[in-house]
Amino acid sequence: MELRLYDTLSREKRAFVPLDAKHVRMYVCGPTVYDFAHIGNARPVIVFDVLFRLLRHLYGEAHVKYVRNITDVDDKINDRAARDFPGLPLNEAIRKVTELTGKQFHADVDALGALRPSVEPRATEHIGEMREIIERLIAGGFAYAAEDHVLFSPQAMNAANSTLPRYGALSKRSLDEMIAGARVDVAPYKKDATDFVLWKPSKPGEPSWPSPAGIKAEGRPGWHIECSAMAWKHLGEQFDIHGGGIDLVFPHHENEVAQTCCAFHQQRMANYWMHNGFLQVESEKMSKSLGNFITIRELLADWPGEVLRLNMLKTHYTSPIDWTMKSLEESAKTLNDWYRFAADVAPSKPAASVVDALLDDLNTPLAIAALHGLRNSSDAVGLSASLRLLGFLSESVAQWEGRKRQASGVDAGEIDRLIAERTAARARKDFKESDRIRDELAAKGVVIKDGKNSDGKPVTTWEFA
Ligand code: AMP
Numbered sequence: 001m002e003l004r005l006y007d008t009l010s011r012e013k014r015a016f017v018p019l020d021a022k023h024v025r026m027y028v029c030g031p032t033v034y035d036f037a038h039i040g041n042a043r044p045v046i047v048f049d050v051l052f053r054l055l056r057h058l059y060g061e062a063h064v065k066y067v068r069n070i071t072d073v074d075d076k077i078n079d080r081a082a083r084d085f086p087g088l089p090l091n092e093a094i095r096k097v098t099e100l101t102g103k104q105f106h107a108d109v110d111a112l113g114a115l116r117p118s119v120e121p122r123a124t125e126h127i128g129e130m131r132e133i134i135e136r137l138i139a140g141g142f143a144y145a146a147e148d149h150v151l152f153s154p155q156a157m158n159a160a161n162s163t164l165p166r167y168g169a170l171s172k173r174s175l176d177e178m179i180a181g182a183r184v185d186v187a188p189y190k191k192d193a194t195d196f197v198l199w200k201p202s203k204p205g206e207p208s209w210p211s212p213a214g215i216k217a218e219g220r221p222g223w224h225i226e227c228s229a230m231a232w233k234h235l236g237e238q239f240d241i242h243g244g245g246i247d248l249v250f251p252h253h254e255n256e257v258a259q260t261c262c263a264f265h266q267q268r269m270a271n272y273w274m275h276n277g278f279l280q281v282e283s284e285k286m287s288k289s290l291g292n293f294i295t296i297r298e299l300l301a302d303w304p305g306e307v308l309r310l311n312m313l314k315t316h317y318t319s320p321i322d323w324t325m326k327s328l329e330e331s332a333k334t335l336n337d338w339y340r341f342a343a344d345v346a347p348s349k350p351a352a353s354v355v356d357a358l359l360d361d362l363n364t365p366l367a368i369a370a371l372h373g374l375r376n377s378s379d380a381v382g383l384s385a386s387l388r389l390l391g392f393l394s395e396s397v398a399q400w401e402g403r404k405r406q407a408s409g410v411d412a413g414e415i416d417r418l419i420a421e422r423t424a425a426r427a428r429k430d431f432k433e434s435d436r437i438r439d440e441l442a443a444k445g446v447v448i449k450d451g452k453n454s455d456g457k458p459v460t461t462w463e464f465a
């Protein structure tokens with residue numbers, strides 16, 4: 001089977017053919033580092049990590065380059081820095097905020113089992129590339145300077161008689177309708193209401209860099225140009241896959257396409273545009289602004305990262321997820337069982353049923369059904385390898401159980417001692433005593449289960465009721 005991916009631009013699932021067969025290139029928009037990431041932000045991280053792992057499996061680890069940026073210049077960062085470090089010069093405070101938040105982000109997504117991308121470029125280290133793209137856009141007649149700003153003109157792009165894509169093609173919006181629906185109180189430096197900012201002046205004390213377009217005052221980049229610059233620097237003028245959450249399609253990705261294609265006279269920026277759906281709470285998008293969010297960090301206090309990961313992958317990445325406690329509890333149960341059955345088994349090749357499901361536009365719910373199938377047919381070797389392909393089983397059973405016990409605050413040694421006593425009682429057929437011990441454990445909230453391990457030997461496992 002071949003890999004097929006749904007492309008937001010062409011609105012179809014297509015066979016994946018990399019531009020360069022030996023060098024697959026993927027860009028995913030990363031976090032703006034000003035605060036703890038919430039579990040909604042974890043969705044693109046986990047979804048594109050699964051894709052990264054699958055591509056590495058198909059093309060070889062050395063043949064896949066995954067770039068996920070860090071946005072470290074933004075108003076929200078400035079506000080946070082002024083609030084948290086009022087005694088420091090703003091630029092120093094900003095550095096503190098971005099360093100601290102970047103570290104938190106890494107610790108969180110590491111715990112979710114996400115591999116680090118091949119490159120994690122920071123926006124502030126690519127100002128030169130941004131200036132260069134802006135100069136090219138001005139030279140091509142797609143952008144202009146006004147009142148210390150540089151603006152991109154979608155109307156100039158669509159008026160160009162060329163092989164450029166149409167502005168609005170990715171988000172399926174018509175520029176004419178955007179013009180008609182534009183707000184009246186447009187910023188005075190814009191020629192047209194639909195023009196968007198490439199560069200803007202910095203306020204005193206804010207981070208600033210020498211401006212392009214002969215502007216004397218120092219300034220800073222707009223958000224969209226950052227990704228065009230970092231993708232160009234690390235992946236070239238055209239690459240294979242561009243990803244992010246569905247909320248980024250417009251305006252962020254539409255504007256990235258416009259900038260990159262007009263600067264480099266390309267018909268496309270990426271060949272496949274992939275967007276994950278929202279993680280929701282009670283049918284509403286989880287977001288900072290709605291206040292209905294829970295951070296990855298808070299969830300990690302109660303659940304192993306792999307439980308959060310499994311819970312995320314139970315839904316296909318294009319569909320919305322309703323994030324519930326009940327579903328988390330089920331995911332934890334499933335993973336406990338898989339750990340005991342397969343974690344200490346040497347893996348071989350992942351099962352074809354699992355790989356095939358992933359090849360079909362990352363059908364993770366189908367892949368998880370296939371994992372259950374492997375468990376039901378007692379294929380511990382296949383289950384072990386398949387779980388590893390999906391980024392699970394990073395721990396041994398002993399580590400996994402140990403962590404669970406630690407988290408519960410129950411004396412694990414005591415439980416193990418009681419289970420050993422019960423096993424001895426059963427061996428001498430003292431069922432009265434073995435039942436008494438079972439009840440004693442139940443009173444502690446511990447449920448035991450007699451079963452067999454993958455070698456057929458009897459084992460007693462336990463979990464909290
Ligand atoms: P932001 O920090 O808001 O720019 O978001 C970072 C990434 O998380 C982007 O790819 C967003 O599309 C994605 N994202 C934000 N909120 C959610 C959500 N509730 N569900 C899924 N993805 C989200």
Ligand code: ZN
Nearest residue numbers: 029030227252
């Ligand atoms: Zn981006």
